[in-house]
Amino acid sequence: MFDPRQLISRLISAYYRDATDLYPRHIEKREFSFGTFDSKVAGRHFAFESEKRFTEYLTSAAPLYVSCSQAYYRFPAARPMEAKVLLGAEMVFDIDATDMNLPCQKEHGKKWVCAVCFDAVKAETIKLIEEFLVPDFGFAEKEIAINFSGNRGYHLHINSKSVLKLDNYARREISEYIAGTGINFDEFFPTVGVEGTRLKKLMGPKPTDKGWQGKIANNFLDSLNKGVESLEGLGMTPIQAKQLYEKRALVELGIRSGNWDMVFIKKKDEFWKGVIAKQAIMQGDKIDKNVTADPTHLLRLPNSIHGDTGLLAKKVGTRSSLEKFEPMKEGIAFRKGEAKIHVTNSPQLTINGQSYGPYADEDVILPIYAAAYLHLKGVGSIKGYRSSAKA
Numbered sequence: 001m002f003d004p005r006q007l008i009s010r011l012i013s014a015y016y017r018d019a020t021d022l023y024p025r026h027i028e029k030r031e032f033s034f035g036t037f038d039s040k041v042a043g044r045h046f047a048f049e050s051e052k053r054f055t056e057y058l059t060s061a062a063p064l065y066v067s068c069s070q071a072y073y074r075f076p077a078a079r080p081m082e083a084k085v086l087l088g089a090e091m092v093f094d095i096d097a098t099d100m101n102l103p104c105q106k107e108h109g110k111k112w113v114c115a116v117c118f119d120a121v122k123a124e125t126i127k128l129i130e131e132f133l134v135p136d137f138g139f140a141e142k143e144i145a146i147n148f149s150g151n152r153g154y155h156l157h158i159n160s161k162s163v164l165k166l167d168n169y170a171r172r173e174i175s176e177y178i179a180g181t182g183i184n185f186d187e188f189f190p191t192v193g194v195e196g197t198r199l200k201k202l203m204g205p206k207p208t209d210k211g212w213q214g215k216i217a218n219n220f221l222d223s224l225n226k227g228v229e230s231l232e233g234l235g236m237t238p239i240q241a242k243q244l245y246e247k248r249a250l251v252e253l254g255i256r257s258g259n260w261d262m263v264f265i266k267k268k269d270e271f272w273k274g275v276i277a278k279q280a281i282m283q284g285d286k287i288d289k290n291v292t293a294d295p296t297h298l299l300r301l302p303n304s305i306h307g308d309t310g311l312l313a314k315k316v317g318t319r320s321s322l323e324k325f326e327p328m329k330e331g332i333a334f335r336k337g338e339a340k341i342h343v344t345n346s347p348q349l350t351i352n353g354q355s356y357g358p359y360a361d362e363d364v365i366l367p368i369y370a371a372a373y374l375h376l377k378g379v380g381s382i383k384g385y386r387s388s389a390k391a
């Protein structure tokens with residue numbers, strides 16, 4: 001009887017036998033975990049003294065998931081955790097389309113990922129780098145290694161000496177800063193609450209300001225120029241939105257010099273504070289869960305296979321390589337052969353530049369990478385395989 005699990009294990013083993021560029025820095029100081037068809041983390045506390053031993057293990061065990069600690073330990077295999085002796089840890093950011101509440105997810109479900117999801121998660125990753133990591137934390141782009149997660153998002157690894165020794169508390173602080181948790185908006189408008197402010201000019205953040213102030217001013221100007229609907233999204237009434245939009249040139253001119261008082265608005269202090277709070281929440285929500293404050297966290301090993309898709313958690317490189325990266329093309333691991341698969345129910349799949357489906361309760365013959373993807377996503381079952389495609 002044909003067993004699809006055996007086939008997939010064989011493909012995984014063959015991938016690891018030939019894989020290059022698989023080894024994390026200081027492999028002997030890392031903890032590894034492996035997952036199977038039944039459990040994503042079937043075992044942890046693994047350690048390997050050399051790259052050779054690691055490849056031997058991957059080739060013989062053919063694990064469906066491989067995770068690696070962001071931490072370096074003196075004794076990575078020891079347990080309990082304290083016995084490992086933490087030497088330092090990279091900082092990692094995890095950006096997943098699932099957390100972004102995209103409209104397309106209502107159609108295809110949270111487990112699936114489409115081209116729109118991929119574009120959105122890429123844009124969010126670029127934003128995290130360009131609006132936070134580089135300007136606010138001072139990391140160089142070359143210190144930020146980007147990987148496709150192997151499923152629906154990207155992982156960023158900060159390889160900077162300055163982060164290795166940060167404790168949980170410092171990591172949490174960074175996460176809260178990026179999410180905009182606990183921002184004090186009163187500080188953005190220094191004239192608010194001061195005696196006689198009703199008559200004073202309302203001064204606020206400028207686009208050239210550092211940190212959240214600059215982001216808030218810039219993003220507000222974006223919303224302003226996008227139109228009435230986008231302003232209403234910030235909690236304005238249709239009348240207020242229309243009033244601001246019509247005078248947008250004047251409003252923008254004012255905000256560029258920190259003057260948020262160019263048009264008459266009733267209860268202007270409360271109005272602007274409400275608008276800005278709403279905007280910060282919209283921004284913060286998307287990146288809220290992305291920082292792993294816990295340095296003992298294990299994360300998918302770059303260039304290993306992701307068992308939910310059969311794709312690689314592919315190394316992308318740095319910021320300059322991300323723009324052109326195509327996850328459903330460059331992430332392909334199994335390239336040889338084709339499979340017969342019974343698909344129960346699947347949205348359209350676009351992989352390696354080709355679109356397949358949608359399928360409902362039918363047998364199809366597909367390239368092995370497409371069949372493995374559908375099988376591992378749980379929307380079909382592989383029935384047979386041949387390693388060379390028909391002539």
Ligand SMILES: [Zn+2]
Nearest residue numbers: 104114116117
């Ligand atoms: Zn989508």
